[in-house]
Amino acid sequence: MRWAANLSILFTELPLVDRPAAAAAAGFDAVEFWWPFPTATPSPIEVDTFVDAVESAGVQLVALNFFAGDLPSGDRGLVSLPGREDEFQAGVRVAVGIAERLGTKAFNALYGNRLPATDPAEQDETALRNLRFAATETARIGATVLIEPVSGVPAYPLLTAADAIAVIDRVGADNVALLADLYHLSVNGDDVPTALDVYLGRIGHVQIADAPGRHEPGTGNLDLATWLHTLDDGGYTGYVAAEYKPSGTTVDSLDWMARP
Numbered sequence: 121m122r123w124a125a126n127l128s129i130l131f132t133e134l135p136l137v138d139r140p141a142a143a144a145a146a147g148f149d150a151v152e153f154w155w156p157f158p159t160a161t162p163s164p165i166e167v168d169t170f171v172d173a174v175e176s177a178g179v180q181l182v183a184l185n186f187f188a189g190d191l192p193s194g195d196r197g198l199v200s201l202p203g204r205e206d207e208f209q210a211g212v213r214v215a216v217g218i219a220e221r222l223g224t225k226a227f228n229a230l231y232g233n234r235l236p237a238t239d240p241a242e243q244d245e246t247a248l249r250n251l252r253f254a255a256t257e258t259a260r261i262g263a264t265v266l267i268e269p270v271s272g273v274p275a276y277p278l279l280t281a282a283d284a285i286a287v288i289d290r291v292g293a294d295n296v297a298l299l300a301d302l303y304h305l306s307v308n309g310d311d312v313p314t315a316l317d318v319y320l321g322r323i324g325h326v327q328i329a330d331a332p333g334r335h336e337p338g339t340g341n342l343d344l345a346t347w348l349h350t351l352d353d354g355g356y357t358g359y360v361a362a363e364y365k366p367s368g369t370t371v372d373s374l375d376w377m378a379r380p
Contacts, residue, residue, distance in 0.1 A: 127143060
């Protein structure tokens with residue numbers, strides 16, 4: 121397996137710009153981030169500081185979330201939010217610019233919550249337009265847009281692998297794929313072994329955490345080792361990102377990586 125560290129949830133005891141170097145010191149050569157800026161359109165200085173931190177650490181940024189709104193306040197993406205298309209698309213352009221400098225090839229497009237006063241069909245049409253825009257923008261650098269089922273947010277409509285695949289099929293672009301977060305899928309009640317069997321060829325990226333708790337592998341009851349073997353045996357060659365909340369310090373939580 122090729123491992124990556126999600127530096128929006130790991131090494132949070134350090135400032136964000138110090139995390140790539142910490143990940144490298146811990147043995148990672150690949151990292152990913154949620155959107156690392158407070159707005160969709162960070163200043164050039166903010167972008168340069170972020171890019172420099174990744175480059176200086178000597179790690180590869182393999183995946184990056186598009187701007188997803190205010191996550192601490194409950195936002196989970198702009199893709200399906202009418203009226204925020206310009207904001208989403210501006211963020212896509214910034215993300216692609218970062219990727220051109222760092223060689224990033226995967227972007228997570230969080231779908232967005234259902235809005236109480238908006239017709240779900242209108243939201244889905246907004247999502248279709250935004251995802252086709254993102255697919256076109258990322259295709260020119262040979263990158264992939266990822267669609268992720270998410271748990272813990274009642275208003276988020278994509279819960280299973282099949283939900284995400286249905287969106288991907290509607291977009292109809294070759295460079296849109298499933299982000300299989302094994303934690304989210306399991307917590308949502310999806311049949312993970314079946315999902316991996318049916319959709320393995322359509323998975324563009326994988327993330328892991330154990331459940332309950334969303335901590336490091338070995339702290340819960342998920343059969344992560346078997347599921348990862350299934351991916352490996354099935355020919356998955358992409359990255360598996362550690363996207364969990366450490367039960368102690370991040371470094372102390374990495375013992376699971378040494379296990380067979």
